[in-house]
Amino acid sequence: MLLDVDGTLIDSGYLHALAWQRAFAAHGLTPPWWRVHRAIGMGGDLLVREVCGSEVEDALGDRLRDEWAERYREVLPEVRAIPGASDLVRALTRSGYRVAIASSGAREFTDAALERLGLASTDVDVVTSADDADNSKPAPDLLTVALRRAGGSSAVLVGDSVWDVAAATAAGMSCVAVRTGGTAAAELLDAGAVRVVDDVAVLLDTRWRP
Structure with missing residues (x-):
C-alpha cells in the first residue's frame, strides 16, 4: 500500500x-x-x-x-492529521501489508507530517519524498521507487488529487482516491481512480481493502 x-x-x-x-x-x-x-x-x-x-x-x-x-x-x-489516518497506517501494517509513504513534498515536510500523525519512520516500511525521484507527480517515478524499496511487485496508491491518479496509472497501479484534497469525486473517477471515498477513515472498514 x-x-x-x-x-x-x-x-x-x-x-x-x-x-x-x-x-x-x-x-x-x-x-x-x-x-x-x-x-x-x-x-x-x-x-x-x-x-x-x-x-x-x-x-x-x-x-x-x-x-x-x-x-x-x-x-x-x-496542519492537522486527517481523522483516522494514523489508525489506517497501523491497521494496514497489522494486516500484513507493506506500507510506503509516497509524498512529492520535501523530506523536511514529510517528516513534519509523520510527526503530526504521531508516527515514526519505523511505523512504516518505506518513506519517500521528492528527494528520491528525478521526476515528481504526475510522473510515476516516486511510486516505482517506493514500490521497489518496499520489496513489492504490485501496489495500490491512496491519494487525493488527479496528479496522484495519473502517477498511479502511469506506474501500472490502481488508485483509491479520497476527497479531502478538495477535488470532486467525478473528476477523480474520470482521471482513472478505481474508487473514491470521503476520507481515509472509510478505508478502516476492511471491505474497502484491496
Missing part, C-alpha cells in the same frame, strides 16, 4: 495553496486561487510552470520555490 501525504493523511492542501499564493504575491504575481489549488499535488518543480507559465518558471522558478518553503513553514503549525 502506497500512501500519499498532503491532502490524504494530513489536511494541508489549502495551506499549501495559501503558501504558494503568498510566495507568488511576494514577487508581484497574482494567479487565481482556483488555478493554484488545482495544481496542488504535483511536484513543486512543475507547479510554477503549470500555474504561471514557462516565462515565470524560467525567470523565478527556484526563488518562488524557496519562498513557498518559507511561507509553508509559517503555516505548518496549523
Whole structure:
C-alpha cells in the first residue's frame, strides 16, 4: 500500500495553496486561487510552470520555490492529521501489508507530517519524498521507487488529487482516491481512480481493502 501525504493523511492542501499564493504575491504575481489549488499535488518543480507559465518558471522558478518553503513553514503549525489516518497506517501494517509513504513534498515536510500523525519512520516500511525521484507527480517515478524499496511487485496508491491518479496509472497501479484534497469525486473517477471515498477513515472498514 502506497500512501500519499498532503491532502490524504494530513489536511494541508489549502495551506499549501495559501503558501504558494503568498510566495507568488511576494514577487508581484497574482494567479487565481482556483488555478493554484488545482495544481496542488504535483511536484513543486512543475507547479510554477503549470500555474504561471514557462516565462515565470524560467525567470523565478527556484526563488518562488524557496519562498513557498518559507511561507509553508509559517503555516505548518496549523496542519492537522486527517481523522483516522494514523489508525489506517497501523491497521494496514497489522494486516500484513507493506506500507510506503509516497509524498512529492520535501523530506523536511514529510517528516513534519509523520510527526503530526504521531508516527515514526519505523511505523512504516518505506518513506519517500521528492528527494528520491528525478521526476515528481504526475510522473510515476516516486511510486516505482517506493514500490521497489518496499520489496513489492504490485501496489495500490491512496491519494487525493488527479496528479496522484495519473502517477498511479502511469506506474501500472490502481488508485483509491479520497476527497479531502478538495477535488470532486467525478473528476477523480474520470482521471482513472478505481474508487473514491470521503476520507481515509472509510478505508478502516476492511471491505474497502484491496
